[in-house]
Amino acid sequence: MPNKSKPGSRLKMNSVLLTDQDYKQIADKHSPKKNIWGNCLKAFLVGGFICLIGQCITQLFMTFAGMSSKEAGNPTVAILIIISVILTSLGVYDKISQWAGAGSAVPVTGFANSMCSSALESRPEGLVLGVGANMFKLAGSVIVFGVVAAFVVGVIHVIFGLGGAH
Amino acid sequence: MLKGSQTWEFPTKPIIIGAATVVGPDENAGPLSGDFDFSYDNLEIDEKTWELAERKLLEHAAALALVHGGIAKEDLQCFIGGDLMNQIISATFAARRISAPYLGVFGACSTSMESLALAALLVDSGNAINVLAGTASHNCTVEKQFRYPTEYGSQKPPTAQYTVTGSGCAVVSSKGTGPRITHATIGRIQDLGIKDPFNMGAAMAPAAADTIISHFRDTGRGPKDYDLIVTGDLASVGHAIVKELLDKDGVSMEQTEFGDCGLMIYSREKQPFVIAGGSGCGCSAVVTYGHILKKIKRGELNRVLIIATGALLSPLSYQQGESIPCIAHAVALESEEIRL
Numbered sequence: 001m002p003n004k005s006k007p008g009s010r011l012k013m014n015s016v017l018l019t020d021q022d023y024k025q026i027a028d029k030h031s032p033k034k035n036i037w038g039n040c041l042k043a044f045l046v047g048g049f050i051c052l053i054g055q056c057i058t059q060l061f062m063t064f065a066g067m068s069s070k071e072a073g074n075p076t077v078a079i080l081i082i083i084s085v086i087l088t089s090l091g092v093y094d095k096i097s098q099w100a101g102a103g104s105a106v107p108v109t110g111f112a113n114s115m116c117s118s119a120l121e122s123r124p125e126g127l128v129l130g131v132g133a134n135m136f137k138l139a140g141s142v143i144v145f146g147v148v149a150a151f152v153v154g155v156i157h158v159i160f161g162l163g164g165a166h
Numbered sequence: 167m168l169k170g171s172q173t174w175e176f177p178t179k180p181i182i183i184g185a186a187t188v189v190g191p192d193e194n195a196g197p198l199s200g201d202f203d204f205s206y207d208n209l210e211i212d213e214k215t216w217e218l219a220e221r222k223l224l225e226h227a228a229a230l231a232l233v234h235g236g237i238a239k240e241d242l243q244c245f246i247g248g249d250l251m252n253q254i255i256s257a258t259f260a261a262r263r264i265s266a267p268y269l270g271v272f273g274a275c276s277t278s279m280e281s282l283a284l285a286a287l288l289v290d291s292g293n294a295i296n297v298l299a300g301t302a303s304h305n306c307t308v309e310k311q312f313r314y315p316t317e318y319g320s321q322k323p324p325t326a327q328y329t330v331t332g333s334g335c336a337v338v339s340s341k342g343t344g345p346r347i348t349h350a351t352i353g354r355i356q357d358l359g360i361k362d363p364f365n366m367g368a369a370m371a372p373a374a375a376d377t378i379i380s381h382f383r384d385t386g387r388g389p390k391d392y393d394l395i396v397t398g399d400l401a402s403v404g405h406a407i408v409k410e411l412l413d414k415d416g417v418s419m420e421q422t423e424f425g426d427c428g429l430m431i432y433s434r435e436k437q438p439f440v441i442a443g444g445s446g447c448g449c450s451a452v453v454t455y456g457h458i459l460k461k462i463k464r465g466e467l468n469r470v471l472i473i474a475t476g477a478l479l480s481p482l483s484y485q486q487g488e489s490i491p492c493i494a495h496a497v498a499l500e501s502e503e504i505r506l
Contacts, residue, residue, distance in 0.1 A: 009357060009358060009359055010358075011356060011358060011372045011375065011376060011411070013375065013376070013379050013411070013414075013415040014379055014383070014415050014416065014417075015415055015416060016411075016414050016415050018358070018372070018411070020358045020359035023358040023359065023360075023372065024358075024359065024360075026407060026410060026411070027358075027360060027365070027368040027371075027403075027407060030368065030403050030406045030407045030410070031324075031325045031365055031368055031403050032324040032325065032403070033324070034323050034324065039321070088317050088319075089317075091317060093317065093319045094316070094317050094318060094319045094320075095439075096319065097319025097320060097321055098319075098321055098322060098439070099321075100319075100321075101321040102321075104319050105319060105320070105321075110319060113317070113318065113319050114318060114319075116317070117314070117315035117316070117317035117318040117319075118315050118318070120315065120316075120317055121310055121315035121316060121317070122315075124214065124215040124217070137315075138314065138315075138318065
């Protein structure tokens with residue numbers, strides 16, 4: 001029978017014996033908590049600001065290039081990606097993210113940052129085994145679970161036969 | 167000579183005849199800036215990759231330590247080194263240039279005192295006359311290996327620590343002048359179930375407490391026998407915990423100055439990006455070999471106990487949900503003439 005308590009999971013001092021449960025309480029008491037509401041507010045502000053920039057770019061394409069709002073979508077995303085890659089390469093994006101949290105991670109700029117930072121980091125290991133193999137190290141899971149989520153939504157759509165554009 | 171259950175006493179009191187520290191820009195901007203022998207003004211350390219940068223720090227510190235000790239690398243009977251990289255490549259590759267007999271050690275951030283204790287053991291036992299002990303870490307090599315790409319925008323929690331970019335080396339010798347190594351207490355692995363790699367201070371604190379208590383029990387000494395007791399890189403969270411653990415056990419650290427290298431190296435107010443404080447192999451190495459040894463030499467400190475703490479996790483182990491086994495090794499240093 002495997003021993004349930006982990007080896008070495010007790011601290012025996014001169015007069016005190018601490019179990020890992022006792023210790024968890026002490027550790028939690030001294031570990032400052034993440035400020036969830038503050039982080040939510042910052043994420044809302046920064047995420048919203050990035051979307052506002054996107055909307056402005058879309059508006060510019062519609063006003064000056066005569067595009068429809070649908071046509072303006074792709075070039076808008078491309079510009080946001082370029083801005084994100086430039087900020088990542090200049091070493092600024094990660095500093096924004098420490099403040100903004102999910103606000104800079106969730107929009108398309110965060111996706112671009114994950115690819116660009118992985119590519120930069122693995123460049124010394126070569127183009128094939130380095131950049132090529134590692135570029136999707138973080139972004140890969142977004143794609144995998146994005147496709148899985150899309151599939152699930154697709155199945156729901158078929159079963160319930162909801163209307164709307166395909 | 168074994169004392170108690172896990173402490174080595176060195177009757178010959180091996181001497182640190184020379185030591186050197188080389189750091190990066192953030193460390194030089196901190197409160198100990200005047201204590202380092204050399205600092206680079208760029209995080210790249212004038213190299214093309216982070217790994218080359220870390221190796222260069224170690225090679226540079228090793229060369230300076232030999233100069234300060236007044237010996238040539240041919241006079242070394244051993245180089246004991248380690249770092250945080252997979253297969254300890256920084257120490258091993260630096261050993262090519264040092265070309266002395268080499269022992270590679272891994273104790274994560276406790277490597278500084280692990281290598282110093284082993285160096286003292288070799289010298290004390292007469293198996294070597296001069297031994298070089300050294301370690302290095304670089305903020306970006308560690309981020310790359312253990313966490314995310316350096317430029318990836320992830321938000322670090324308030325318990326996270328900032329890896330020190332720097333290297334510290336010491337030449338331990340049987341003759342010469344300098345601070346002396348009197349004892350080393352070899353730690354036991356402690357793992358009280360902390361799994362969060364962004365809270366290593368909490369993970370390592372029990373190991374530090376265990377080694378401190380063992381050291382006092384084995385040597386019959388107490389906190390008041392030391393002018394300064396420092397832990398390696400527990401930072402704000404771990405240091406507060408270890409204080410509470412020792413207090414619960416009736417060890418009053420009020421009788422001495424009890425600090426932490428991870429809190430000493432940066433100013434958390436002026437350098438908020440370090441969050442809870444410093445960490446990494448280089449942290450206790452540069453604070454000990456830069457700041458503390460200089461204070462001992464100036465006669466400001468007589469007896470110091472350094473407890474370097476290490477979190478022995480790997481990127482695989484925490485992704486697989488394992489808790490973090492930790493260790494702490496203590497080394498006691500004394501000034502040449504004890505003035506108590």
